[in-house]
Amino acid sequence: MAVRAAAPAELPPLPADVGLTWRPLTPDDVPAWFALCEVVDDHDDANERVAKSELIDRFKGSWHDPARDSVAGFDADGNVRAYAWSVYRQVTEGTQAPVLFGAVHPGHRRRGIGRALLAWSEARARQQLAAATVNLPARIRVYLDESHAEARRLAEAAGFTPIRWYVxxxxxxxxxxxxxxxxxxxxxxxxxxxxxxxxxxxxxxxxxxxxxxxxxxxxxxxxxxxxxxxxxxxxxxxxxxxxxxxxxxxxxxxxxxxxxxxxxxxxxxxxxxxxxxxxxxxxxxxxxxxxxxxxxxxxxxxxxxxxxxxxxxxxxxxxxxxxxxxxxxxxxxxxxxxx
Structure with missing residues (x-):
C-alpha cells in the first residue's frame, strides 16, 4: 500500500498571497467553520445542509486526527474562508477509502484556493493510505452534488473520475x-x-x-x-x-x-x-x-x-x-x- 499510495513526504504549500492564515481546525473553530458551511450551502443550493453537530462530531473518534488531516484559511477577523479535511478510517476488509471534504467561501473563489486545497487533501489522503497496516483495494473519494458543475470541473481537472451516481x-x-x-x-x-x-x-x-x-x-x-x-x-x-x-x-x-x-x-x-x-x-x-x-x-x-x-x-x-x-x-x- 505504501508504494501504491505514492505519498509525498511533505504536503504541498497553500496560497500565501490570498489574505488567509492557514492552520488546522480545532473544536474552538466550530462556530466559524459552521458559518462558512452555511454560506457555502446556501450559495450552492446544496442537496444536504451541514449541521453544527456534524462538525463537532468530526473531533470525536480515534481515527480522526484534525491536527494532521485538516486545514483552514482564516482572514484577519478570524473568519474561516476555506477549509479541507481528509477523513480516513482504516479497515481490515473491504476498501481503504479516504473521503475529501472542503469548501471555499463564494467571495474567495477563482483565486486558486480550491485547487490548492484539493491538492493538499489528496496528498494527505495518500499519506493516510501509506500508513495503512492492511493492504486492500484503495481509492480516494470526493462526493459532489450533480448540480455543482464548477466543483466537478475542479475535481476532474485534478484527475478524479466520476465512477458512481446516487439519487x-x-x-x-x-x-x-x-x-x-x-x-x-x-x-x-x-x-x-x-x-x-x-x-x-x-x-x-x-x-x-x-x-x-x-x-x-x-x-x-x-x-x-x-x-x-x-x-x-x-x-x-x-x-x-x-x-x-x-x-x-x-x-x-x-x-x-x-x-x-x-x-x-x-x-x-x-x-x-x-x-x-x-x-x-x-x-x-x-x-x-x-x-x-x-x-x-x-x-x-x-x-x-x-x-x-x-x-x-x-x-x-x-x-x-x-x-x-x-x-x-x-x-x-x-x-x-x-x-
Whole structure:
C-alpha cells in the first residue's frame, strides 16, 4: 500500500498571497467553520445542509486526527474562508477509502484556493493510505452534488473520475401508505440500544459486504457516526427479527435533518440505512421496514419520507423504493482516484 499510495513526504504549500492564515481546525473553530458551511450551502443550493453537530462530531473518534488531516484559511477577523479535511478510517476488509471534504467561501473563489486545497487533501489522503497496516483495494473519494458543475470541473481537472451516481428519492406521506405486510416468520420491533451490536453485525454481514464501496464499521465508529449523532431518531428506526431464532435479519435507521427543512420547503423523515440479510431478500422485508418508518415519520408530523440510493445497487433497492411510491429527485456523483 505504501508504494501504491505514492505519498509525498511533505504536503504541498497553500496560497500565501490570498489574505488567509492557514492552520488546522480545532473544536474552538466550530462556530466559524459552521458559518462558512452555511454560506457555502446556501450559495450552492446544496442537496444536504451541514449541521453544527456534524462538525463537532468530526473531533470525536480515534481515527480522526484534525491536527494532521485538516486545514483552514482564516482572514484577519478570524473568519474561516476555506477549509479541507481528509477523513480516513482504516479497515481490515473491504476498501481503504479516504473521503475529501472542503469548501471555499463564494467571495474567495477563482483565486486558486480550491485547487490548492484539493491538492493538499489528496496528498494527505495518500499519506493516510501509506500508513495503512492492511493492504486492500484503495481509492480516494470526493462526493459532489450533480448540480455543482464548477466543483466537478475542479475535481476532474485534478484527475478524479466520476465512477458512481446516487439519487435522492422522496415519498409524499399524504398519499395512502402501502400495507407493509411483515413476512411470515418475522416480527418488526422498534430500535433499542440493547440490539445495537446485533444490528451492527447484521450491517457488516449484509450491507457492508454486498454494497459496492462499503466496508465493515467497527463498534467505535458505529457508536459515533451511525447511532450517536444528534440527528439520529431511534423512535423512527426498526429491526426485523427472526421469530424462531431471535436473529436480526434486517434493520432501518432514521434521522431528522431539520437543517434541510427550511431550505427545501418541507419536513422530512430520512432513512439513513436500510438493509436485509441476503437469504431474506425478495420476501418483502425491506418494504415492511420502510412502511413502518413512513408511518413513524407521518406520526411525527413529517410531510415526506426521503432516502438516497446508488443507482447501480444490485439488490434491486431502486425498484423497491419506486414500488413504494418514492420518486427520483436530485442526484450526486462520486469521483475517485483508484489507488
Amino acid at each position: 435522492v428519492m422522496r415519498r409524499d406521506l399524504a398519499v395512502a401508505l402501502p400495507s407493509g405486510d411483515v413476512p411470515d416468520g418475522l416480527r418488526l420491533v422498534p430500535y433499542s440500544k440493547e440490539r445495537d451490536e446485533d444490528i451492527r453485525v447484521t450491517h457488516n454481514e449484509s450491507f457492508a459486504r454486498d454494497h459496492w464501496g462499503s466496508s465493515p464499521i467497527d463498534a467505535e465508529a458505529w457508536s459515533i457516526d451511525v447511532v450517536g449523532g444528534e440527528k439520529f431518531r431511534p423512535d423512527w428506526s426498526f429491526v426485523a427479527v427472526e421469530e424462531a431464532t431471535g436473529r436480526v435479519v434486517g434493520y432501518l435507521l432514521s434521522g431528522a435533518y431539520d437543517q434541510d427543512w427550511g431550505p427545501q420547503g418541507f419536513t422530512e423523515g430520512w432513512t439513513d440505512l436500510v438493509s436485509v440479510r441476503r437469504e431474506w431478500r425478495g420476501r418483502g422485508v425491506a418494504g415492511a421496514l420502510l412502511t413502518a418508518a413512513m408511518r413513524a415519520y407521518a406520526g411525527g408530523g413529517m410531510q415526506y419520507a426521503g432516502l438516497d440510493v446508488d443507482t447501480d445497487n444490485p439488490s434491486g433497492a431502486l425498484g423497491t423504493y419506486t414500488r413504494l411510491g418514492y420518486e427520483r429527485q436530485q442526484g450526486s456523483v462520486l469521483l475517485t482516484k483508484e489507488i
